[in-house]
Amino acid sequence: MRLSEGVEWTLHCCLTLGWLDSDKPVSTAKLAATFELPPAYLNKRLQALVRSGILASTPGVHGGFRLARPPEKITLMEVVAAIEGPENAFRCTEIRQRGAGAERPAHEYKRQCVITTAMRKAELAWRRELASQTLADMMATAPQAAAERTRNWFERVGG
Amino acid sequence: MRLSEGVEWTLHCCLTLGWLDSDKPVSTAKLAATFELPPAYLNKRLQALVRSGILASTPGVHGGFRLARPPEKITLMEVVAAIEGPENAFRCTEIRQRGAGAERPAHEYKRQCVITTAMRKAELAWRRELASQTLADMMATAPQAAAERTRNWFERVGG
Numbered sequence: 001m002r003l004s005e006g007v008e009w010t011l012h013c014c015l016t017l018g019w020l021d022s023d024k025p026v027s028t029a030k031l032a033a034t035f036e037l038p039p040a041y042l043n044k045r046l047q048a049l050v051r052s053g054i055l056a057s058t059p060g061v062h063g064g065f066r067l068a069r070p071p072e073k074i075t076l077m078e079v080v081a082a083i084e085g086p087e088n089a090f091r092c093t094e095i096r097q098r099g100a101g102a103e104r105p106a107h108e109y110k111r112q113c114v115i116t117t118a119m120r121k122a123e124l125a126w127r128r129e130l131a132s133q134t135l136a137d138m139m140a141t142a143p144q145a146a147a148e149r150t151r152n153w154f155e156r157v158g159g
Numbered sequence: 160m161r162l163s164e165g166v167e168w169t170l171h172c173c174l175t176l177g178w179l180d181s182d183k184p185v186s187t188a189k190l191a192a193t194f195e196l197p198p199a200y201l202n203k204r205l206q207a208l209v210r211s212g213i214l215a216s217t218p219g220v221h222g223g224f225r226l227a228r229p230p231e232k233i234t235l236m237e238v239v240a241a242i243e244g245p246e247n248a249f250r251c252t253e254i255r256q257r258g259a260g261a262e263r264p265a266h267e268y269k270r271q272c273v274i275t276t277a278m279r280k281a282e283l284a285w286r287r288e289l290a291s292q293t294l295a296d297m298m299a300t301a302p303q304a305a306a307e308r309t310r311n312w313f314e315r316v317g318g
Contacts, residue, residue: 001160002248003250008249012274015273033258034258034260035255035259089162090167091161091162091164095171099192099194100194100308100309101194103312108302108304114174114300114301118289118292118296119235122285122288125287126285127281129284133277141273143267145263146255153259
């Protein structure tokens with residue numbers, strides 16, 4: 001099981017946009033240069049965050065991305081779901097109904113499989129934890145030096 | 160993010176072996192037939208559980224698999240880890256140290272990135288939940304009818 005690299009990329013971009021705290025959109029090229037990421041791939045992931053209402057995008061030469069909401073209104077869960085999709089990590093394919101299980105009456109399968117229930121419970125704990133952490137929380141725990149250096153870098157490159 | 164189908168397969172096999180509660184090993188062919196699974200692929204996954212000390216295997220014509228420990232000593236976390244490996248779902252590639260970050264002194268990176276910390280915290284909640292649930296718990300919550308039908312089926316097919 002592995003989360004896509006887009007999760008790391010977009011979380012860092014959100015943190016950067018939060019630190020810049022500007023109404024001026026930041027271009028994909030600049031965000032890509034900040035982390036030496038491939039611009040086209042990064043842009044695709046950032047567009048996914050636009051579709052989820054986490055980022056707002058402005059088209060055109062001076063266009064780019066900014067946070068669509070205040071950092072305290074953006075949770076890690078939303079960013080992860082924007083990239084990974086809404087599906088559960090554990091996907092039950094109901095193998096219990098096949099083979100030996102095919103003989104059993106249908107009403108026995110109305111209740112969710114105990115394995116699915118147990119796996120969902122764990123995934124819910126993961127989701128709950130991600131939903132409880134906001135971009136503002138990360139900005140508050142990150143070293144202030146990192147925020148300042150990011151702002152300085154963008155000033156220098158004309159961000 | 161998706162857990163491999165092997166997680167569903169092997170958890171069901173463990174549940175079946177727990178219900179049969181026999182010292183006699185159950186062959187891959189029979190376990191595969193129970194859920195209409197491809198025997199060779201299933202066998203590969205069951206071998207992973209042997210390597211993790213969850214199942215014991217007996218070679219030979221009358222060989223097969225049985226639980227290596229009592230069901231209350233087998234957690235969901237162990238089965239999931241046997242199939243998925245020990246790696247974290249979120250893999251930090253330290254993109255913060257690239258591009259704009261390359262100029263910063265190395266000591267600034269001694270502390271774990273806030274994003275990694277936040278993602279790890281959520282994953283820990285998932286792992287803790289999986290570790291708290293045993294095969295015995297699942298056997299206790301599953302419908303008794305399912306256990307009985309499984310035992311009857313194995314008696315009929317000569318399990």
